[in-house]
Amino acid sequence: GEDVEQSLFLSVREGDSSVINCTYTDSSSTYLYWYKQEPGAGLQLLTYIFSNMDMKQDQRLTVLLNKKDKHLSLRIADTQTGDSAIYFCAESAGGTSYGKLTFGQGTILTVHP
Amino acid sequence: KAGVTQTPRYLIKTRGQQVTLSCSPISGHRSVSWYQQTPGQGLQFLFEYFSETQRNKGNFPGRFSGRQFSNSRSEMNVSTLELGDSALYLCASSRDTEQFFGPGTRLTVL
Numbered sequence: 001g002e003d004v005e006q007s008l009f010l011s012v013r014e015g016d017s018s019v020i021n022c023t024y025t026d027s028s029s030t031y032l033y034w035y036k037q038e039p040g041a042g043l044q045l046l047t048y049i050f051s052n053m054d055m056k057q058d059q060r061l062t063v064l065l066n067k068k069d070k071h072l073s074l075r076i077a078d079t080q081t082g083d084s085a086i087y088f089c090a091e092s093a094g095g096t097s098y099g100k101l102t103f104g105q106g107t108i109l110t111v112h113p
Numbered sequence: 114k115a116g117v118t119q120t121p122r123y124l125i126k127t128r129g130q131q132v133t134l135s136c137s138p139i140s141g142h143r144s145v146s147w148y149q150q151t152p153g154q155g156l157q158f159l160f161e162y163f164s165e166t167q168r169n170k171g172n173f174p175g176r177f178s179g180r181q182f183s184n185s186r187s188e189m190n191v192s193t194l195e196l197g198d199s200a201l202y203l204c205a206s207s208r209d210t211e212q213f214f215g216p217g218t219r220l221t222v223l
Contacts, residue, residue, distance in 0.1 A: 100171075
């Protein structure tokens with residue numbers, strides 16, 4: 001079945017880079033996503049990557065995908081206190097299943113001044 | 114462009130009652146998905162509707178149901194509420210590969 005795992009906590013200093021890791025088990029995963037959730041809010045789509053890509057960069061965000069190891073990471077450069085939030089990794093099988101996301105349990109990122 | 118809207122934002126019900134939550138997708142989006150978020154179970158997929166048809170379904174009991182209207186707006190209904198149904202219910206809409214989430218409805222069951 002589908003399973004997505006993330007480490008629960010990450011603490012960094014302001015200005016450093018943050019790397020959040022995620023592993024998934026479903027070989028048919030076609031799209032992999034990163035979402036951000038701030039307290040009391042819904043989920044904000046940060047970026048996503050198609051499974052035939054190795055890397056995607058979007059301003060301060062870099063996504064790396066190792067399809068062989070089923071490992072996904074999100075790097076946030078120059079992390080700011082406003083980046084403190086919960087980050088979720090998610091996958092979908094695409095096709096008619098792109099509306100069905102399987103989420104990891106979330107990584108709580110704390111940024112210290 | 115307006116985002117996904119959900120009403121109501123907060124709801125308090127008692128055990129045994131039923132509840133209906135509403136979701137208005139982004140204009141032009143035909144797919145609407147629903148998720149339940151709890152501290153214990155995390156984010157779990159409930160179901161997805163596309164063009165008024167349920168296209169995908171998660172592992173929830175039949176007390177949880179939904180529907181989609183011709184304007185793509187969607188509702189979900191939970192009957193015979195249990196304490197464990199207390200959660201944040203999130204709706205997401207998509208036109209293609211990207212799902213955009215609403216702010217959620219916080220349901221408390223007493």
